[in-house]
Amino acid sequence: MNGETPPTSVGSTGQLKTxxxxxxxxxxxxxxxxxxxxxxxxxxxxxxxxEHWIEKSKADPAVLKKAETVRAEIERDAQTRRNAIAxxxxxxxxxxxxxxxxxxxxxxxxxxxxx
Numbered sequence: 001m002n003g004e005t006p007p008t009s010v011g012s013t014g015q016l017k018t019x020x021x022x023x024x025x026x027x028x029x030x031x032x033x034x035x036x037x038x039x040x041x042x043x044x045x046x047x048x049x050x051e052h053w054i055e056k057s058k059a060d061p062a063v064l065k066k067a068e069t070v071r072a073e074i075e076r077d078a079q080t081r082r083n084a085i086a087x088x089x090x091x092x093x094x095x096x097x098x099x100x101x102x103x104x105x106x107x108x109x110x111x112x113x114x115x
Contacts, residue, residue: 021046 023031035042057063 031042031045035045038045
């Protein structure tokens with residue numbers, strides 16, 4: 001684009017990924033002019049704008065409330081999965097002993113009933 005500059009923002013960590021965004025001609029023209037005025041590339045201007053928006057969103061009470069709801073859902077799902085794994089493998093961490101009595105375990109030896 002405009003002689004891409006290396007990422008200089010503090011929010012950049014790890015490998016960079018490409019993101020395609022469709023914008024109007026007018027918005028693109030404004031972005032190009034802004035990049036020219038600041039001496040940054042259009043990519044860097046977009047990255048800075050996104051970082052600013054994310055930081056602003058992190059402080060938004062509605063976003064914070066939704067994040068807590070999502071976090072609680074994730075935790076419930078994770079607990080359900082942990083319980084399922086424990087039931088399958090009879091780890092005893094859920095206090096369910098019915099799995100042990102209803103599923104015979106193979107010992108690798110032939111028994112009188114299995115012959």
